Amino acid sequence: MEPEKDEEAPKIGVYVCRCGGNISDVVDVERVAKTIAEMEGVAISKVHTFMCSDPGQSMIVEDIKKESLNRVVVASCSPFLHELTFRNAVQRGGLNPYLYDHVNIREQGSWAHKSDPEGATAKAIRLIAAGVEKVKHAEPLERIRLSNHQRALVLGGGAAGMKAALELARRGIPAVIIDKNAELGGHIKEWGKLFPTDEDGQTLAARLRSEVEAEKDIEVIAPAKVTKISGFVGNYDVAFERLGEGGKPGEEAKLTVGAIIVATGFEPYRPAEGEFGYRKTPRVMTMPEFIAWAGSQPNGRLTLDGREVRRVGFLHCVGSRQIEGVHKPQPDGRVNTYCSRVCCSTVLNQAVQVRKRFPSVSVLDFHQDIRSYGRGHEDYYIEASNRGVAFFRYHGDEPPEVATDAEGLVRLRMKDYLTWGEEIEASMDVLVLAVGMTPSPIGDLIDMLKLATGHDRFLQEVHPKLRPVESSVNGVFLAGTAQAPMTLEEALCSAGAAAAKAAALLGSEYVEVDPFVARVDEAKCTGCERCVEECAYSGAIVMVEKETEGGGKVKKAEVNAGLCAGCGACVAVCPTRAIDLRGWSLKEFDSMVDGLVSAAERLAAK
Amino acid sequence: MASDYSPLILVLATSSCAYPGADEVGKAHLEYSPNIHVVRVPSPVLFPTDFYLRCYMRGVDGILIASCGSDCPYTSAYEKLAKRIDALTTLMKEGGLEMERVRLTAICTVCIKAFLKEVGQMEEQLRPLGPVDRAKAEALWEKAIKELEEQAHTKAA
Ligand SMILES: Cc1cc2nc3c(=O)[nH]c(=O)nc-3n(C[C@H](O)[C@H](O)[C@H](O)COP(=O)(O)OP(=O)(O)OC[C@H]3O[C@@H](n4cnc5c(N)ncnc54)[C@H](O)[C@@H]3O)c2cc1C
DSSP states (O other), X not given: OOOOOOOSOOOEEEEEEOGGGTTTTTSOHHHHHHHHHTSTTEEEEEEESOTTSHHHHHHHHHHHHHTTOOEEEEEESOHHHHHHHHHXXXXXXXXXXXXXXXXXXXXIIITTSTTOHHHHHHHHHHHHHHHHXXXXXXXXXXXXXXXXXXXXXXXXXXXXXXXXXXXHHHTTOOEEXXXXXXXXXXXXXXXXXXXXXXXXXXXXXXXXXXXXXXXXXXXXXOSEEEEEEEEETTEEEEEEEEEOGGGOEEEEEEEEESEEEEOOOEEEOOOOTTGGGBTTBTTEEEHHHHHHHHHTSOXXXXXXXXXXXXXXXXXXXXTSSOOBTTBOOOTTSOOOOSOOSSHHHHHHHHHHHHHHHOTTOEEEEEESOOOOOSTTHHHHHHHHHHTTOEEEEOOTTSOOEEEEOTTSOEEEEEEEGGGTSEEEEEEESEEEEEEOEEEOOOHHHHHHHTOOBOTTSSBOOSBTTTBTTBOSSTXXXXXXXXXXXXXXXXXXXXXXXXXXXXXXXXXXXEEEEOOOSEEEOTTTOOOOOHHHHHOOSTTSEEEEEEEOTTSOEEEEEEEOTTTOOOOOHHHHHOTTOOEEETTSOHHHHHHHHHHHHHHHHHHHHO | OGGGOOOXXXXXXXXXXXXXXXXXXXXXXXXXOTTEEEEEESOGGGOOHHXXXXXXXXXXXXXXXXXXXXXXXXXXXXHHHHHHHHHHHHHXXXXXXXXXXXXXXXXXXXXXXXXXXXXXXXXXHHGGGOSOOHHHHHHHHHHHHHHHHHHTTSOOO
């Protein structure tokens, strides 16, 4: 049934936020509120220092009741921050949450027009006028209820994936883990003793694996590869292939889940040939290579190529914190500007282990900065210093030069800024490149799920602070290092948060989604089928035979809300304007334009 | 006064790319003309030709369509949009409205520089043209509406 048209005259409450000066230092908010108060249909127009605070929100709730407002507009920050906040406040006031419009006068107002307060003030008036005209045509909408498949798919069974699955299962939500590798656990299996607890990575992975195996609500499918994902929140259809010997494709199968947690992790940065001497000599190795090699050597003396190792150097920030113009770009043309967060503590951890296990080996540390930022990490720095590790500091835009000398040893030259820029040269038996993290190669999954990635190529959350484990796709969550470089502790934290979010979603038999889908006004529909032809989503609009009052039959377009993506392609081709997007109707856009232009004219006339 | 004239510009910005992209510009505290107004839309593919013409008729001087380009979250919407804008520009040319008044581009969620460049260029191009000829826009709009009415009685091709 169509929502009934709200016939009462609009009584709109408009609230202009100062944002503690962020807006009001530039925009004359008092003048804005006063000008808007004169608009037809505006019952009240107020200013508040922080609309998003409890008092700000309560003001809306109370005004709706006291002044019997039937529409609300808040002019504040970007809708991505607080549109939902104010919709909820409007609902608490007893109004339908969609009888609300959000106007952005901060990101697209005060912050973008700082040096033009007059212009920014006039623009705020025009934008709010547009919002006021738009909200007059807003209609009460109901969120769409769809059945929910109450289980989750976890992509990737590293530490983060296993943790997420365990958290879900313990809340009674079945989880399926799909991993491309036969053995779950991910990278921590490779690192030996982990900072900051010195627990062995293999042991920890094995413990998580046995917990997963013991959990009846977790199914593990590995090795396997996802081949297709379709559907939407509550109803994702996933096709996958079990992999046979040597990754050969095997049996195909399908499953349906309500939510997906992406925990595909990272890959260590692979230096290019010749990058700091890499692959020019076996004496330059990456951190993972060094950990594997040193871990396989007995305590006491360390030899390489039949020669005793006397000196080991660690070079920080390889593949991280790169600078455009200084470092060679990656194959996609970008440099890795980000910090990989685990390399500093890994170097300190390994330096301490070398000094403990091979006391005759001296250790050199070449860094730009030492970021031993986590709880307990600094202890490794102190211990490394106490055990005689020698530290040298280079500047990011003057990376050390690495060559081999006549004896075949590695020689490193750099300017040391702990001694005010002195040129130093050190020769060593082994140079370890502390490589950073890059995202796992999951281009296929990114395409299938339409996930967003950041400039660093890692998966991107909706909002780094407010919605840190949600992807921009409804029902798809992010866990662990698929999102950004993290220590194990951080990866497990994010996995727990993603599982909690997914569990909250999967706890109910229904999912509710935004009502912004197409709808058909049957009275206007002539059955021309242009919309069906234009629609790219099969089944989203279909022609249905209807009885007319006279007893005859006519065909009318009908929208399947669960399949409609809400793009609006159908709207533009309907010759009778029988189709519209709920919440984004052409009428609303037309009135926005009218509001904006009329305000501009009024302002110009003044 | 010609020197004081600042064209009224609408940016139809996609909710998933260009609108957050415009937010980033503000977050970086970079500036552009306050006569540039960003309107959030799911996808500009929803606008029929007459919507744009009506904007001009009401006095909007220029419209920048800031889409997601190849990052568009909706299947084939970008291609359809491009076709629509093609048709619109043809119509505008026939009706005597300057082509500079409409432009289709793609702005990503972090495309700060691209956003500033696009809106800056549009403003520069529009300034010498002066205000939009609303009468010509109205004539075109009426024509578009008439065409719609004719279509209403025929089946899809
Ligand atoms: C050299 C080094 C040393 C480190 N030492 C420490 C330390 O001492 N302490 C610490 O706290 N942290 C350390 N870290 C960080 C630690 O490795 C990570 O925090 C941790 O591995 C993150 O777990 P994850 O599950 O997010 O990712 P991963 O460990 O990468 O696991 C990802 C899983 O996803 C699977 N997968 C990938 N792609 C797909 C796909 N397309 N389909 C299905 N499955 C897929 C993989 O097979 C893997 O099982 C270190 C990192 C490095 C590089």
